[in-house]
Amino acid sequence: MNQYRLLKTLCEIHAPSGEESEMKNFLLDYISKVQASWKVKPQIFDGEDLQDCLVLVFGKPRTAIFAHMDSVGFTVRYQNQLIPIGGPDVESNYKLKGKDSLGFVNCKLQVNQENQLFYEFGRGIERGTSLTFDCDFRETEEFIQSCYMDNRLGIYNCLKLAETLENGMIVFSCYEEHGGGSVPMLAKFMYEKYHIRQALISDITWVTEGVEHGKGVAISMRDRNVPRKSFINKIISLAQESSIPYQLEVESGGSSDGRELHQSPYPIDWCFVGAPEDNVHSPNEAVHKKDIEAMLSMYQLLMEKL
Amino acid sequence: MNQYRLLKTLCEIHAPSGEESEMKNFLLDYISKVQASWKVKPQIFDGEDLQDCLVLVFGKPRTAIFAHMDSVGFTVRYQNQLIPIGGPDVESNYKLKGKDSLGFVNCKLQVNQENQLFYEFGRGIERGTSLTFDCDFRETEEFIQSCYMDNRLGIYNCLKLAETLENGMIVFSCYEEHGGGSVPMLAKFMYEKYHIRQALISDITWVTEGVEHGKGVAISMRDRNVPRKSFINKIISLAQESSIPYQLEVESGGSSDGRELHQSPYPIDWCFVGAPEDNVHSPNEAVHKKDIEAMLSMYQLLMEKL
Amino acid sequence: MNQYRLLKTLCEIHAPSGEESEMKNFLLDYISKVQASWKVKPQIFDGEDLQDCLVLVFGKPRTAIFAHMDSVGFTVRYQNQLIPIGGPDVESNYKLKGKDSLGFVNCKLQVNQENQLFYEFGRGIERGTSLTFDCDFRETEEFIQSCYMDNRLGIYNCLKLAETLENGMIVFSCYEEHGGGSVPMLAKFMYEKYHIRQALISDITWVTEGVEHGKGVAISMRDRNVPRKSFINKIISLAQESSIPYQLEVESGGSSDGRELHQSPYPIDWCFVGAPEDNVHSPNEAVHKKDIEAMLSMYQLLMEKL
Numbered sequence: 001m002n003q004y005r006l007l008k009t010l011c012e013i014h015a016p017s018g019e020e021s022e023m024k025n026f027l028l029d030y031i032s033k034v035q036a037s038w039k040v041k042p043q044i045f046d047g048e049d050l051q052d053c054l055v056l057v058f059g060k061p062r063t064a065i066f067a068h069m070d071s072v073g074f075t076v077r078y079q080n081q082l083i084p085i086g087g088p089d090v091e092s093n094y095k096l097k098g099k100d101s102l103g104f105v106n107c108k109l110q111v112n113q114e115n116q117l118f119y120e121f122g123r124g125i126e127r128g129t130s131l132t133f134d135c136d137f138r139e140t141e142e143f144i145q146s147c148y149m150d151n152r153l154g155i156y157n158c159l160k161l162a163e164t165l166e167n168g169m170i171v172f173s174c175y176e177e178h179g180g181g182s183v184p185m186l187a188k189f190m191y192e193k194y195h196i197r198q199a200l201i202s203d204i205t206w207v208t209e210g211v212e213h214g215k216g217v218a219i220s221m222r223d224r225n226v227p228r229k230s231f232i233n234k235i236i237s238l239a240q241e242s243s244i245p246y247q248l249e250v251e252s253g254g255s256s257d258g259r260e261l262h263q264s265p266y267p268i269d270w271c272f273v274g275a276p277e278d279n280v281h282s283p284n285e286a287v288h289k290k291d292i293e294a295m296l297s298m299y300q301l302l303m304e305k306l
Numbered sequence: 307m308n309q310y311r312l313l314k315t316l317c318e319i320h321a322p323s324g325e326e327s328e329m330k331n332f333l334l335d336y337i338s339k340v341q342a343s344w345k346v347k348p349q350i351f352d353g354e355d356l357q358d359c360l361v362l363v364f365g366k367p368r369t370a371i372f373a374h375m376d377s378v379g380f381t382v383r384y385q386n387q388l389i390p391i392g393g394p395d396v397e398s399n400y401k402l403k404g405k406d407s408l409g410f411v412n413c414k415l416q417v418n419q420e421n422q423l424f425y426e427f428g429r430g431i432e433r434g435t436s437l438t439f440d441c442d443f444r445e446t447e448e449f450i451q452s453c454y455m456d457n458r459l460g461i462y463n464c465l466k467l468a469e470t471l472e473n474g475m476i477v478f479s480c481y482e483e484h485g486g487g488s489v490p491m492l493a494k495f496m497y498e499k500y501h502i503r504q505a506l507i508s509d510i511t512w513v514t515e516g517v518e519h520g521k522g523v524a525i526s527m528r529d530r531n532v533p534r535k536s537f538i539n540k541i542i543s544l545a546q547e548s549s550i551p552y553q554l555e556v557e558s559g560g561s562s563d564g565r566e567l568h569q570s571p572y573p574i575d576w577c578f579v580g581a582p583e584d585n586v587h588s589p590n591e592a593v594h595k596k597d598i599e600a601m602l603s604m605y606q607l608l609m610e611k612l
Numbered sequence: 613m614n615q616y617r618l619l620k621t622l623c624e625i626h627a628p629s630g631e632e633s634e635m636k637n638f639l640l641d642y643i644s645k646v647q648a649s650w651k652v653k654p655q656i657f658d659g660e661d662l663q664d665c666l667v668l669v670f671g672k673p674r675t676a677i678f679a680h681m682d683s684v685g686f687t688v689r690y691q692n693q694l695i696p697i698g699g700p701d702v703e704s705n706y707k708l709k710g711k712d713s714l715g716f717v718n719c720k721l722q723v724n725q726e727n728q729l730f731y732e733f734g735r736g737i738e739r740g741t742s743l744t745f746d747c748d749f750r751e752t753e754e755f756i757q758s759c760y761m762d763n764r765l766g767i768y769n770c771l772k773l774a775e776t777l778e779n780g781m782i783v784f785s786c787y788e789e790h791g792g793g794s795v796p797m798l799a800k801f802m803y804e805k806y807h808i809r810q811a812l813i814s815d816i817t818w819v820t821e822g823v824e825h826g827k828g829v830a831i832s833m834r835d836r837n838v839p840r841k842s843f844i845n846k847i848i849s850l851a852q853e854s855s856i857p858y859q860l861e862v863e864s865g866g867s868s869d870g871r872e873l874h875q876s877p878y879p880i881d882w883c884f885v886g887a888p889e890d891n892v893h894s895p896n897e898a899v900h901k902k903d904i905e906a907m908l909s910m911y912q913l914l915m916e917k918l
Contacts (some may be wrong), residue, residue, distance in 0.1 A: 018532040048503065051534060051573045075528060075556055078516035083558035085532060127516070127554045128527035128537070175568075178532050184571035197660065209738070210690035221740035222687060225791050226630040226697060228663060229742070248739045250687055252695035262787075264571075265796035265876075267663045324838040354809065357840060357879045381834060381862055384822035389864035391838060433822070433860045434833035436841070481874075484838050490877035570877075 004139060006030075006159065010152035012135040014097065016073030016085045017178035019130055023069040023155075027054055027172060030159070039164050045189070052174050053182050055189065059167035063198040063306045064190050065299065066183070066257040067154040068176030071147075072281050073132040074109070074117065082117035083146045085130065086177030089282035090117060095134035100126040106134065122172070133283040142214070142288055149277050149285040150204040151176070153292065157202050157274075159169045160221040161299050169196060176203075176257055183260035191266035198231070201256045201272040202299065204287065205249060211276045214288040216245025217295040220272035223254040225262050231269035238305050244297045245290070247276075247285055275299055310450060312465065314443040316458035317445055320403065322379030322391045322436045323484035326358040329461075331377040333478060336465070345470050351495070358480050359488050361495065365473035369504040369612045370496050371605065372563040373460040374482030377453075378587050379438040380415070380423065382406075382431045387414070388423035391436065392483030395588035396423060401440035404593040406432040412440065448520070448539070448594055455583050455591040457482070457509040459598065463508050463580075467605050474609045475502060475588075481508075483562055489566035497572035504537070504612055507562045508576040508605065510593065511555060517582045520594040523601040524552025526578035529560040531568050537575035544611050550603045551596070553582075579604055618642075618771065619765060622764035624747040625826050626696045626709065628685030629790035631742055632664040635681040635767075639666055639784060642771070651776050656803070667793050667801065671779035675810040675918045676802050677911065678795070678869040679766040680788030683759075684893050685744040686721070686729065688737045692707035694721070694729035698789030701894035702729060707746035712738035745895040748771065754826070754900055761889050762816040762896040763788070765904065769814050769886075773911050780915045781808060788815075788869055795872035810843070810918055813868045813884040814911065816899065817861060823888045826900040828857025829907040832884035837868040837874050843881035845877065850917050856909045857902070859888075885910055 015023035028046065035041055044054040052069075072086035074096065084090075094109040096119065107121035119125060133147035144153075158170045169190060174182040190196045205211065205218050219239060221232050237247045247273075258270040275291035321329035334352065341347055348362040358375075378392035380402065390396075400415040402425065413427035425431060439453035450459075464476045475496060480488040492495050496502045511517065525545060527538050545552045555578075564576040581597035622809035640658065647653055654668040658705040664681075684698035686708065696702075706721040708731065719733035731737060745759035756765075770782045781802060786794040802808045817823065817830050831851060833844055851858045861884075887903035 018528070021536060049573050051575075052536075075359045075532075075558075077556045077558075078514075083556070098823045128538070128556050175532070179530075179569075181531075181568040185573055186567060188571040192650070208690075222630070224791075225688075226628075226787070229631045230633060230664075232740070250695070250740050252689075260791040263791075263796060265800040267661050267797055269663075324834070325841045329840060355879050357881075358842075381788075381838075383862045384820075389862070432843070434862050452874070485836075485875075487837075487874040491874060491879055494877040609760075 004144060004254065007144065007152060007156045008137040011146045011148045011156055014131040014132050015069055015071060016130045016132055016279045017070040017175045020069045020174045024052050024054050024141065024172065026267055038162055040166050042162065050185065052181065053186060054172040055186070056170040057099035057194070058165045060148050061167055061169040061194055061196055063200060063303055064169040064171050064196050065158055065171055065202050066171045067158045067202040068151050068173045068257055069155065070174055070177050071132060072177045073130050076119065076127060076129040076131065078127065080118045082119055082131070084117070087281055089280065094283055096131040097134045098129050098131040100129040105129065105131065107131070136283060144289060144292070145284055145286040147283040147285060149287050150281065153204055153287060154202040154274060157295050157299060160296050164300065165303060169194065173257055180257065180260045183257050183262060184292045187261055187266050187268060191268060197268055199261050199268055199270040200299065200302060201258045201270060201274065203256050203272060203274045205272065205274050205276050205279040206254070206280055207276045211247050211249050213276065215247050217291055217298045218247050218274060218276050220249040220251070223251045223256070223272065225255065225259050227258065227262065227271060228269050232271055235271050235302060238300065238301060242301050244301060245294045246298060273302070311446060313450065313458060313462045316453045316461055317443055317454045318441040320438050321376055322438055323376040323481045323516060325436055326375045326480045327602065330360050331480065341441045344468055346472050348468070356491065357488065359492060360478040362468065362476040363469045363500070363570070366473060367473055367475040367500055367502055369506060369609055370477050370502050371464055371506045371508050372477045372479055373464045373508040374457050374479045375461065376480055376483050377438060379436050380426065382433060382435040382437065384433065386424045388425055388437070390423070393587055395586065400589055402437040403440045404435050404437040406435040411435065411437065413437070437543055442495050442589060449592050450598070451590055451592040453589040453591060455482070455593050458592060459510055460508040460580060462599050463605060466602050467609065470606065471609060475500065479563055486563065486566045489563050490570055491549040493567055493570035493572050493574060497574060501595060503574055505567050505576040506605065506608060507564045507576060509578060509580045511564050511578065511580050511582050512586055513582045513584040517553050517555050519582065520596045521553050523597055523604045524553050524555040524580060524582050525568065526555040526557070529557045529562070529578065531561065531565050533564065533577060535576050538577055541577050541608065544607060545604065548607055551600045552604060579608070616756060619756065619764060619768045622767055623749055623758045623760045625913050626744050627682055628742045628744055629682040629787045632681045632786045634722060636664050636666050650774055652778050654774065662797065664793065665786040665798060668774065669784040669806070670777045673781040673806055673808055675812060675915060676781040676783050676808050677770055677783055677812045678783045679770045679814040680763050680785045680869060681767065682786055682789050683744060684789045685742050686740040688731065688739060688743065690739065692730045694731055694743070696729070699830040699893055701892065706895055708743040709746045710741050710743040712741040717741065717743065719743070748895060755898050756901060756904070757896055757898040759895040759897060761899050762893065765816055765899060766886060768816040769862065769907050772908050773915065776912065777915060785869055792869065792872045795869050796876060799873055799876040799878050799880060801831055803877065803880060809880055811873050811880055811882040812911065812914060813870045813882060813886070815868050815884060815886045817884065817886050817888050818866070818892055819888045819890040820889065823859050823861050825888065826902045827859050829903055829910045830859050830861040830886060830888050832861040832863070835863045835868070835884065837867065837871050839870065839874065839883060840881050844883055847883050847914060850913060854913055856913060857906045858910060885914070
């Protein structure tokens with residue numbers, strides 16, 4: 001069986017910011033089915049005190065990994081208007097899907113010259129209905145291409161890591177693409193209950209002039225936020241001593257769940273570690289398979305050594 | 307006696323962001339006078355541990371209602387310059403009022419071509435003095451028109467609701483018009499002391515192409531923030547089953563105390579439910595009386611059923 | 613010995629946002645050397661639960677003073693590109709310094725017509741290396757001029773105040789120049805451990821049309837944030853009764869550690885009190901000596917009377 005079948009399933013799930021419950025339910029179901037084969041059986045935290053978030057605790061955790069479950073998308077406004085959820089790439093004729101009380105919706109995005117967004121569909125869609133990209137999952141020798149590699153690949157990385165993880169916390173968060181909001185609650189949980197002070201952000205970054213396809217997982221030294229240098233240096237040292245391919249990223253923009261950890265009232269260090277993609281936030285996000293493998297290897301190393 | 311006399315009094319109170327104490331004192335006084343006639347006598351929380359906020363607890367609360375006490379306004383800078391508090395509408399000759407150590411101030415706003423703001427008054431006004439719109443309260447068969455319907459109408463709605471409320475928390479917050487800052491403290495109070503996980507935002511929204519005067523209270527499905535869909539759906543279901551007129555709002559901009567609840571470290575769901583107005587943040591904010599009635603009816607329903 | 617020698621040493625320390633440990637270590641060392649001569653020996657809090665922050669507690673504290681340790685600077689990106697840390701002033705040929713694994717770096721800033729930033733140096737500098745202004749400390753009869761008066765002068769003010777302080781908390785914070793992030797943790801510490809509800813921001817502001825060199829310390833009535841007026845009024849009353857020169861500042865922009873105190877879940881009042889400078893965030897920040905003296909005198913007064 002194709003090893004990326006799980007990733008494909010994840011990419012197809014409808015879970016824009018605010019509607020992560022379908023993803024949470026899939027994960028709960030998947031974990032219940034496969035955890036018998038995992039090295040350590042995790043303690044599972046979910047329910048109303050965590051809203052739609054999900055936390056797995058393995059052994060004695062020293063480090064937490066954050067992977068956000070939500071994706072960018074669109075909300076139906078009035079008439080045939082759409083407004084964005086997060087910052088999706090927009091281009092006329094992108095295929096969108098969703099569901100309202102009249103049934104399933106498969107429509108097309110239209111963008112006019114003032115950059116206003118509309119849908120094209122045989123009937124009106126109910127106000128407030130959310131739409132996401134229709135998934136066209138493509139695999140070649142070298143690449144995986146699909147909508148929502150950001151951040152279904154970050155989730156996939158966590159699920160693969162979970163197979164052998166002995167000590168650590170895996171956190172599946174909400175709302176990341178649209179301003180955040182679940183990390184403050186999760187930071188409180190991880191610090192007050194487990195006194196965890198280290199976090200890794202399992203998320204996808206951008207191919208740029210400094211970070212290329214196939215050259216390894218990106219370790220971000222900074223983005224819009226500047227994390228504590230001493231923690232970044234510790235991670236880079238561990239990477240240097242290993243033979244895992246990695247690339248150092250330095251950006252002035254971009255953000256992640258790390259931002260809210262940085263601003264939390266807890267002394268939590270954080271670092272973004274993730275594969276790079278191009279065609280960001282479009283239906284055609286492309287990631288090199290070697291970078292997916294390097295990402296998993298790096299997480300295995302860091303969760304053991306940090 | 308005119309039923310909107312209380313609303314008029316509220317609209318006249320000088321309480322720009324940072325100076326809510328006059329409003330708090332009025333509310334404490336009003337509540338002490340009328341609560342004998344209320345169905346349930348609330349427990350009242352105020353004092354330095356809540357700064358200028360005020361909280362009423364009725365029975366066993368499951369849901370909290372937030373109504374902000376502050377308004378937009380202006381601060382005197384140097385010479386005859388003004389800078390905004392929040393985002394007031396600006397137009398030359400709007401009448402402003404305030405007070406400095408030399409006495410009461412009744413002056414006029416002037417706006418130049420670079421959109422810089424000045425006051426016109428017979429003497430200099432002391433640095434840092436705050437000014438608010440001079441209240442011209444107008445009532446017709448159908449409409450109420452005044453400055454500061456946003457959010458004195460939200461407060462009025464809470465005071466009317468309080469007459470019959472059996473279980474619930476009413477929260478009067480500060481700073482909402484100027485970036486917030488009191489809700490983190492209030493969220494901590496409501497969750498840690500009462501374990502409340504549901505919040506309604508009693509505030510005023512905009513008349514738009516999708517939300518019209520006289521068509522009922524607006525239930526906002528999203529604004530700049532995207533709340534958890536499952537909670538919004540629960541509210542819409544209750545509204546559908548009722549005969550109370552309501553309108554669904556879907557916007558990409560605008561914000562409220564809900565934003566800070568969303569970002570708090572507590573699992574608090576929130577939804578904005580309020581009457582629409584036009585002439586937003588001007589001395590001429592207009593709200594249809596039917597929408598004021600629908601707002602109160604909807605809160606009565608939701609506080610019972612949620 | 614020149615009384616500003618300590619200030620010069622502080623200005624020379626390399627501590628851009630994210631790398632405050634060198635400053636923290638200097639302060640710990642300095643305090644251990646001089647505290648025998650202080651009126652009250654403070655309790656010192658540091659370590660991993662405060663990351664790189666540092667807190668001194670004198671007697672029974674009612675008020676906390678915040679002074680941020682970090683400065684603006686630059687991060688090396690790819691090739692010879694630089695990106696800013698915080699909002700440094702940029703001009704070609706400003707001298708920068710730093711260190712990477714190959715040794716010390718003394719290079720020049722270059723700014724092109726698109727306002728992109730580069731370094732000019734004999735070799736490549738490692739990705740993620742931070743650079744700060746090379747310190748040229750200048751003293752005249754009236755002025756001190758140097759990079760990083762913001763906020764090494766705020767720290768200097770605290771260290772001078774510490775010599776005679778009987779009751780109070782001094783907080784050295786991180787990340788202030790680049791979006792903050794340490795104050796939420798510090799607010800939690802000061803309120804939960806000491807129930808402190810008053811804060812003064814010991815930081816440097818701008819010379820403007822309303823705030824001039826040599827006219828005294830600035831008491832800020834507002835900036836981008838509007839603090840609670842009643843606390844500001846209390847401070848202004850104390851200043852009025854004293855003979856210490858001061859100036860009232862009213863701005864619509866600018867921000868400080870006060871912003872995060874304002875948004876914290878604790879009922880903490882705050883006010884920015886600091887000397888004004890010109891040439892903000894450049895290597896040539898200039899402050900009048902009389903304003904430095906007034907700043908210290910005002911803090912001595914406020915820490916006693918508040």
